[in-house]
Every structure is written in C-alpha cells, then in structure tokens.
Amino acid sequence: MPTTVPAYGKEAAGRLAAMADVTASDGALRRFLHGLPGVDAVGLQARAATLGTRSIKTSAKAYAIDLAISMIDLTTLEGADTPGKVRALCAKGVHPDPTDRTTPKVAAICVYPDMVATAKEALAGSGIHVASVATAFPAGRAALPVKLADTRDAVAAGADEIDMVIDRGAFLSGRYLAVFEEIKAVKEACARPDGSAAHLKVIFETGELETYDNVRRVSWLAMLAGADFIKTSTGKVAVNATPPVTLLMLEAVRDFRAATGVQVGVKPAGGIRTTKDAIKYLVMVNETLGEEWLTADWFRFGASSLLNDLLMQRQKLSTGRYSGPDYVTVD
Amino acid sequence: MSDRLSVLKTYKLYVGGKFPRSESGRVYEVTDTEGGWLANAPLASRKDARDAVVAARKAFGGWSGATAYNRGQILYRVAEMLQGRREQFAAEVAAAEGVSPAAAAAQVDAAVDRWVWYAGWSDKVAQIAGSANPVAGPYFNLSSPEPTGVVAVLAPQESSFLGLVSVLAPVIVTGNTAVVVAAERAPLPALSLAEVLATSDLPGGVVNLLSGRTAELAAPLAAHQDVNALDLTGAGAELATELETAAADNLKRVLRPRAADWTADPGTERLLAFLETKTVWHPMGV
Incomplete structure (x- = not known):
C-alpha cells in the first residue's frame, strides 16, 4: 500500500495525477466508474445494522460523547438566518455547555456564504473553523461561473472550508466528466492568494442518487477530482445521511486510500439527532477506517440538534440524573 | 368437540401512545391476593422512565394548548370507553x-363517575383558581391557573383502579402530561386502562x-431535570422522604402521600396541586 498523504496536502495532486488515465475522457471515466464492483445492498445494510448494535457504556460513552461534540459542524442553513443568530451559534460552538467548561468545542460552524464574515469575526481566536456552503446550495442548479463566484466570495470572506454540492442532474444523466471538471474547478476556486486553500467538502445528496452503486461511483469520482471530504447530504431533502450510505462511503474512502494513498474525510449530514445515532457512526468509522479517522480532521457530523442531545447525555453522565431541554439552549 | 385454548393477553407498557415491552426485556409475575398467577407484567427500567418523560414532554405543548373544552370532551370520551369495558x-x-x-363493580362504577366529574372541571377550574385582582392603577390584573x-x-398501591383514576384524572384535565407508575402488586387494571386511553382520542x-x-x-423520575412535579401517593414514608429530597434539586412541586379514602368525594385539592398561577397586567386603554 502506498504511503498515506492527506487529500489537502501538496503530494495528493501527484497521486491523483497517477490516476489521470481514468479521467482522461468521458468514456474512460465511465468505464472506470462502471467497472467498480457492484454493491451488495443486503450485505451492506446488514453490516451497518450489526455495527449499530455495539454497546458503548460508561467511560467509553463519555469518550465517544466528547469526541462527537468535537466533530460537529454546527450548522444553521435557513433562509431566516440573521447575523445575531449566527453569532449566538458561534458562541455556543465555543462553549457548548456554559455550566461545564470541560466540554470540548465543536469543529466548525457551517453557514451560508453571506454569513461567513459574521461567523469569522465571532469565532476569532477560538480555533473553530468556518465552513460555508457554496455552489448554489442546496440545489446546485446554477451556471458554473455563478458557482465559482459563490465559492470565491466565501473563501475571500474567510471561509476555512467549502461545502459544495454536485450537479446531480449531470451525474444522473451520465455526464460524469462534467461533474468531475466542476469539482476540479471549485477546488481551484478554493485557493487563496497566499498559496493555501480552503478545504473542499463535496456533497453528493445521496437521497437523490437512487442506488448504492451510484453512491460508490460518485464517491470515487469526487475523490479523483480532489475532494478533501465527501459528505452525504444537504439536509434539505427527505432522505439524508443513513448508516448504510455512510458505511458505503467509508468503504470507498478505505479503498481509495489503498489504491492511491490519499486520505479523504467523511461527513454524514442531516437526520443525525441523537447521541445513540452519533455513537453508531463512530463505531462504523472505527471498524471501517480505523482510529486514524477518529478525529475532527477526518470525520465530521453535519448537525444542529445533535449537539443538544449530546450535551444532555453528558450532563446525565456527570450528574447521574437525567437532564432536559430546559438546560440547553434553544437554537 | 375439542377444548379450546383461551388466548392470554401480553400486558405491555404505554409510552407515547404506543404499547412497547420494557426496554430491558424484563417481566414479573402478577398474582392475585391468594398467590395465584394472573399474568406477567413488564418490569420497566429507568430507561423506560426516561423514554416516558421524553414522550410526556413532547405531548405537553399540544395538550396544554388544547382548549379546555376540547380536553373535557376527550376525558368524557375516556369515561364512555370505560363504561363499555366495565365488566x-x-x-x-x-x-x-x-x-x-x-364490590369490584361498585369500584369501577365509582371510577367512571370520578372520571366524568373531573372531566367537567376542565373549563371550570379557571373560575375557581383564577381571579381578577384589584390594583392601584389603570390596569386589568388577571391571574389564571x-x-x-x-x-x-406514583399511583396508590392499595386501590389499583379507583385510586389510579383518582390521581390521574386531576393531573391531565388541567393540561399537564403524566408519567404514571402503576401499583406494584396490582398493575393489570392500569395497563388495561392504557388500552382505553389509546382509543379515546x-x-x-x-x-x-x-x-x-x-x-x-x-428514583430516576424524582431526580429527572425535565419532570416538573411529583405525586408521591404510592410511595411509603421512607421512600417518599428520599424522593422529595431528590425532587428538590430542580424545585419540583411535590404532593406528599397521605391517608386517603378513595370512595369519598375528592374535592379540588388534587386539581389545584399541579397548577402554576400566571398573572398578567393589561392596560385598560382609557
């Protein structure tokens, strides 16, 4: 197996260049993606269900809760977002539980591009990243120049991470190279003048991709195009992150590293609301990818209400009595 | 003609409008007073209690926001269903x-009557517990429960049905939601009452x-930070003291256990025990 390099590092481009033959033309890319082994749907679901039955208690649970909190991309993506709401969310991200300062801070605050500057200012010095959705989120139905301008604006405003959506219409109609080129173009738009770059998360909206085979194909497609993270969903459609889909993406990341040596992160988003769910995902990461991925650098939860449930469970563990929604903030 | 095997009922918990088994999978034997086996009842765990509180909290907004008239109608409907299952x-x-x-039939009749009596209070309790307060200024000052x-x-241990109805009805008629721990040795009438509640809107x-x-x-209910009040009727003296101490942590309202004759006229004490008085000042506009 080749030595591992991070997807956002300088060497990753060289590793991907070695795979250039499969992305040389639409036909080559199609042959490669359709040449990936088909997904055993029943086996995948059974594996995901089995991993969900692990019993994680006491000190292991306390560790898992703190780990999960530190992996959250605390998200507000509403039309009604105000600068005040974004600032309040940032304050919560820094001190999730004001009554207990040992609570870890979250990984990032995820907002729309026009709120990046507000979030950046509110988070100054905290070490928490600002993630911005871009490329005409959540539909992704806009012309490429508009998407690129959207991305550049967010990066210029100070975004540390960009969450882009792929063009599902192009993917589902089989124009794989168009999707590939678009991801590459957005990745270039993430570059800053000083030579560094915002990390790129690529959202697949798996709820709209219909089949597990498509999820495997799009995972490889995005990783070949240079995604730093692959993310399940926008949280704006009926079906969001599910354990089988996330497991499939974790397996794609594992296989991609085995093939190229490039390490890519995973972010399930949408529909993860309880501590129990979050711990199931952590078990899945540990069993599929191993401990290396059990950090906020390589695994994230896109969530908003999950944090409150984690905090209530944390309070239960530290005080021995059940907590309630009166003891966490209303966001 | 072959002898028919009668179908035994699996008694289950009632949480969030559903009938789950205990999360723990445990059951215990319920016997009659002679020690003869009656049924297996679920032996609920603290996690079932937690789930019940979550369900009760979720239901609180809708139930407390319903009109008093509507709540009364639903409670009256419960009495109708009880009447149908009298035997x-x-x-x-x-x-x-x-x-x-x-004697058992008389108790059930008394329980149905009690339910109807409490149902009637839904849109009347505000007249008794609320008031228009005279104040020195151009304001209406109104207190409402x-x-x-x-x-x-904690349902009474000695009166498995009439006692249960007498503590449950006054709690919910005013808009509270309830987590009830049935009588330990005689939970079957309570678990059957759940079937009535589930079919009464x-x-x-x-x-x-x-x-x-x-x-x-x-114990977990008394310490729970999301429970607002505690009725200790079914707790013994020693347990009641322990629970009251735990309940003090988040200033729960506590109704202490006392000797009760469940057949007597109940009065409004239990209705008024689980109410908060809200007082508003409103300018007269003159």
Missing part, C-alpha cells in the same frame, strides 16, 4: 384486590403508564 375492569379489580365481584408541565405520578404521550418496582422507577 373487564370489574373482573381485573376483583382478581387484583381480592374483593367480591359486587396554568398547567405545571410533566407530572410523575387522547393524544399519545399525554398519559404514559409504567409497571414495575415503584422504588426503582421513582
């Missing part, structure tokens, strides 16, 4: 408490019924 409850009470069929929130009720989660060890279930 079943009489048999269960007779088996559980070892009383004669006639509001439901406390989620109430954990009562929104799921307004009443949640648990069976099991009272002490085991009461």
Whole structure:
C-alpha cells in the first residue's frame, strides 16, 4: 500500500495525477466508474445494522460523547438566518455547555456564504473553523461561473472550508466528466492568494442518487477530482445521511486510500439527532477506517440538534440524573 | 368437540401512545391476593422512565394548548370507553384486590363517575383558581391557573383502579402530561386502562403508564431535570422522604402521600396541586 498523504496536502495532486488515465475522457471515466464492483445492498445494510448494535457504556460513552461534540459542524442553513443568530451559534460552538467548561468545542460552524464574515469575526481566536456552503446550495442548479463566484466570495470572506454540492442532474444523466471538471474547478476556486486553500467538502445528496452503486461511483469520482471530504447530504431533502450510505462511503474512502494513498474525510449530514445515532457512526468509522479517522480532521457530523442531545447525555453522565431541554439552549 | 385454548393477553407498557415491552426485556409475575398467577407484567427500567418523560414532554405543548373544552370532551370520551369495558375492569379489580365481584363493580362504577366529574372541571377550574385582582392603577390584573408541565405520578398501591383514576384524572384535565407508575402488586387494571386511553382520542404521550418496582422507577423520575412535579401517593414514608429530597434539586412541586379514602368525594385539592398561577397586567386603554 502506498504511503498515506492527506487529500489537502501538496503530494495528493501527484497521486491523483497517477490516476489521470481514468479521467482522461468521458468514456474512460465511465468505464472506470462502471467497472467498480457492484454493491451488495443486503450485505451492506446488514453490516451497518450489526455495527449499530455495539454497546458503548460508561467511560467509553463519555469518550465517544466528547469526541462527537468535537466533530460537529454546527450548522444553521435557513433562509431566516440573521447575523445575531449566527453569532449566538458561534458562541455556543465555543462553549457548548456554559455550566461545564470541560466540554470540548465543536469543529466548525457551517453557514451560508453571506454569513461567513459574521461567523469569522465571532469565532476569532477560538480555533473553530468556518465552513460555508457554496455552489448554489442546496440545489446546485446554477451556471458554473455563478458557482465559482459563490465559492470565491466565501473563501475571500474567510471561509476555512467549502461545502459544495454536485450537479446531480449531470451525474444522473451520465455526464460524469462534467461533474468531475466542476469539482476540479471549485477546488481551484478554493485557493487563496497566499498559496493555501480552503478545504473542499463535496456533497453528493445521496437521497437523490437512487442506488448504492451510484453512491460508490460518485464517491470515487469526487475523490479523483480532489475532494478533501465527501459528505452525504444537504439536509434539505427527505432522505439524508443513513448508516448504510455512510458505511458505503467509508468503504470507498478505505479503498481509495489503498489504491492511491490519499486520505479523504467523511461527513454524514442531516437526520443525525441523537447521541445513540452519533455513537453508531463512530463505531462504523472505527471498524471501517480505523482510529486514524477518529478525529475532527477526518470525520465530521453535519448537525444542529445533535449537539443538544449530546450535551444532555453528558450532563446525565456527570450528574447521574437525567437532564432536559430546559438546560440547553434553544437554537 | 375439542377444548379450546383461551388466548392470554401480553400486558405491555404505554409510552407515547404506543404499547412497547420494557426496554430491558424484563417481566414479573402478577398474582392475585391468594398467590395465584394472573399474568406477567413488564418490569420497566429507568430507561423506560426516561423514554416516558421524553414522550410526556413532547405531548405537553399540544395538550396544554388544547382548549379546555376540547380536553373535557376527550376525558368524557375516556369515561364512555370505560363504561363499555366495565365488566373487564370489574373482573381485573376483583382478581387484583381480592374483593367480591359486587364490590369490584361498585369500584369501577365509582371510577367512571370520578372520571366524568373531573372531566367537567376542565373549563371550570379557571373560575375557581383564577381571579381578577384589584390594583392601584389603570390596569386589568388577571391571574389564571396554568398547567405545571410533566407530572410523575406514583399511583396508590392499595386501590389499583379507583385510586389510579383518582390521581390521574386531576393531573391531565388541567393540561399537564403524566408519567404514571402503576401499583406494584396490582398493575393489570392500569395497563388495561392504557388500552382505553389509546382509543379515546387522547393524544399519545399525554398519559404514559409504567409497571414495575415503584422504588426503582421513582428514583430516576424524582431526580429527572425535565419532570416538573411529583405525586408521591404510592410511595411509603421512607421512600417518599428520599424522593422529595431528590425532587428538590430542580424545585419540583411535590404532593406528599397521605391517608386517603378513595370512595369519598375528592374535592379540588388534587386539581389545584399541579397548577402554576400566571398573572398578567393589561392596560385598560382609557
């Protein structure tokens, strides 16, 4: 197996260049993606269900809760977002539980591009990243120049991470190279003048991709195009992150590293609301990818209400009595 | 003609409008007063208690926001359903408490009447507990009774049905939601009452019924930060003191246990115990 390099590092481009033959033309890319082994749907679901039955208690649970909190991309993506709401969310991200300062801070605050500057200012010095959705989120139905301008604006405003959506219409109609080129173009738009770059998360909206085979194909497609993270969903459609889909993406990341040596992160988003769910995902990461991925650098939860449930469970563990929604903030 | 095997009922908990088994998978044997086996009842765990509180909290907004008239109608509907199942409850009470069929039937009738009596209070309690207060200024000053929130009720141990109805009805008629721990030795009438509640338009989660060890279930409920009041009727003196101490942590309202004659006219004490008074100042506009 080749030595591992991070997807956002300088060497990753060289590793991907070695795979250039499969992305040389639409036909080559199609042959490669359709040449990936088909997904055993029943086996995948059974594996995901089995991993969900692990019993994680006491000190292991306390560790898992703190780990999960530190992996959250605390998200507000509403039309009604105000600068005040974004600032309040940032304050919560820094001190999730004001009554207990040992609570870890979250990984990032995820907002729309026009709120990046507000979030950046509110988070100054905290070490928490600002993630911005871009490329005409959540539909992704806009012309490429508009998407690129959207991305550049967010990066210029100070975004540390960009969450882009792929063009599902192009993917589902089989124009794989168009999707590939678009991801590459957005990745270039993430570059800053000083030579560094915002990390790129690529959202697949798996709820709209219909089949597990498509999820495997799009995972490889995005990783070949240079995604730093692959993310399940926008949280704006009926079906969001599910354990089988996330497991499939974790397996794609594992296989991609085995093939190229490039390490890519995973972010399930949408529909993860309880501590129990979050711990199931952590078990899945540990069993599929191993401990290396059990950090906020390589695994994230896109969530908003999950944090409150984690905090209530944390309070239960530290005080021995059940907590309630009166003891966490209303966001 | 072959002898028919009668179908035994699996008694289950009632949480959030559903009938789950205990999360723990445990059951315990319920016997009549002679020690004869009646049924296996679920032996609920503290996690079932937690789930019940979550369900009760979720139901609180809708139930407390419903009009008093609507709540009264639904409670009256419960009485109608109880009337239809009179024989079943009489048999269960007779088996559980070892009383004669006639005495059991009288208790069930009294319970139905009590339910109707409390149902009538839904749109009248504000007249008794509320007031228009004279103040020195150009304001209307009005006090109105509001439901406390989620109430954990330890049902009386000695009166499995009439006593249960007498503590449950006054809690929910004013808009509270309830988590009830049924009588430990005689939970079957309570678990059957759940079937009545489930078919009476009562929104799921307004009443949640648990069976099991009272002490085991009461401890997490008393310490729970999201329970607003505690009715200790079914707790012994020593347990009641312990629970009241735990309940003090988040300033729960506590109704202490006292000797009760469940057949007597109940009065409004239990209705008023789980209410908060809200007072508003309103400019007269003159």
